[in-house]
Amino acid sequence: MTAPLTIGFDFGTTNSVVARAHGDHCDLVELDGPAGTDPVFRSALCFWEDAAKPGGLGVAAGPWAITEYLEFPEGSRFLQSFKSVAAAASFEHAFVFERRYRFEQIGKLFLSQMASHARGALDARGARLIVGRPVEFAGHRPDETLARQRYDAMFEALGAEIHYVYEPLGAAYSYAARLDAPATVLVADFGGGTSDFSIVHIAAPGTTPRCTPLAHAGVGIAGDRFDQRIVEHLVLPMLGKGGRYRSFDKLLDIPGGWFTDFSDWSRLALMRNRRTLADLEKLRRAALDPAAISRMIAIIEGELGYQLYDAVGTLKRALSSDSHAHFHFESENLLIEADVSRADFESWIEPDIVRIEAAVDHALTISGLEAAAIDRVFLTGGTSLTPRIRQLFEARFGEGRIAGGGELTSIAHGLALIGQQDDLAAWTV
Incomplete structure (x- = not known):
């Protein structure tokens, strides 16, 4: 059976990344920006009034949104981190120049702008679209059914067969390509809005299936909370x-x-x-x-x-x-300025660290494993670079078991590879 073209889409709170896979070949999608191409695309939109544009509004996304906003902030509306309200029933619409935009409308605008800078690489018709989602969405009492409906309405615009996979599983599959021996791995994905954890067993190269999910947990706390x-x-x-x-x-x-x-x-x-x-x-x-x-x-x-x-x-x-x-x-x-110590910052985020550690404990409990049974801990996501986060895992698992890399791109890469599997049932949510 010939493997289909698959597109892995890491729709992040802060940044979004896309990868394309066909057979054993997997590449990140480079997106045009004001300063050149980059696979990391800021999850942001900028609106401005322009009578020559459809609906009287101009719109830009990613780094283009930042450029437009900085040129004329007083006449712009800048939206960022809109993923964080995907599961919020209290969010009905955003007002932009007195116009109302529902979540899925904002999402479709973002995708269309992103596609316009992808040189056709986001044309997903006839492909499998593997979309990452957090284990637990951000917000107070997140409504997962509502988030799924909004995601469906947003991503259907790409015209593909859509599958949803937990974001840390994408990172796990990407990390598996770096291992040459079996291992039980805790993947900790720290993004802008959520911290997500998956425990997987990675078999030896050539084994089918290569990865077996064992447990998942998450909490709606990450870089934005810090x-x-x-x-x-x-x-x-x-x-x-x-x-x-x-x-x-x-x-x-x-x-x-x-x-x-x-x-x-x-x-x-x-x-x-x-x-x-x-x-x-x-x-x-x-x-x-x-x-x-x-x-x-x-x-x-x-x-x-x-x-x-x-x-x-x-x-x-x-x-x-x-x-x-x-x-x-x-x-x-x-003017607001102050000298801040790392100790001050870590004291401010300590309540959040406690909840993050509780989510790690929950993943271990679900898996039935003790910390000693974890062979590797793979830290990914931009917030994983925060020293207090790394200290948490070094204290629990030991410095020698900690690995990182591809903090902003590993999820999209792994999602695209997962889409190459004949049976997606073990992976999809």
Whole structure:
């Protein structure tokens, strides 16, 4: 039987990657960008008003979205991390220049823009499309049925036979190609929105099947949550968090919902709408510290969310290599800077580390294995480069069993290879 053309699609919270496989041949899809080609495509969209475009809106995705946004932030709407609301029943639509976009509409726009930079490589008609999905979706009480419906509506635009596979299984299959002996492997995939774990047994080369899944677990916590912790501790106190406002003759705490939305990139991008800004202006007039609320309004009105989270990401990456780093965010009327130690950052994310470790324990429990039975731990995903994450696994499994590599591309590569199997039943969700 001739193996079909398969396309592995890693639709990530932060970045998306695609690979194509046919027989033993598997390649990452290079996508055109302003600075050249790259297989890693930012999961972002930028909208701007343009009467010459269909519907009166121009749209760009990936690195092109960032370029368009930075040229004219005040006249743009920048959406990022929209995957994080896939399973949220509370998310009905996003307002973009007073137009409503459902999740699947945003997703289709993203895919069409991505395809336009792929030189035909995303033409999936007649192919198997293997789409990665998290073990557990991000968000409070995620609705998996709703997420599946939204994914179906989004990816049907590619015109392919769609199969869903847990993202860490894709990474496991990619990692298997590097092993020349049997091993029981824990794959830990740390992305932007979720941390997912699969335990698989990898047989010797030439064995069919090469990989046998044993257990899966996940938690809706990863890199975006770590970013939120930095915003909570460094930025929000200057924007009114912990402050009070006057209501008639009473002094009340400013509701925490404002800061919850602001610290979540997927929600911050949607706060620039008439109703929200009117409510914030009303709060500013009643606040005991109106300047703090004015700073929040300035960031939202100026569409400065990207710059803010870019500064947060710069700090986080610096703390991955250094014990201390300097946080700096500056706009026309606002300056936030502070020296931050890695110890500070790790104390902020410790509640999240506890939940991540509990998910690892759950995967081991489901598999019926003790930590000593794990021969290799394969860490993948951008957040796996965070030192505190690596420390967690070194403490549990020993430094000698830890492996990494292909942090941003291993999932798509493995998904495409999985699609080459005659029977996908053991892999698909």
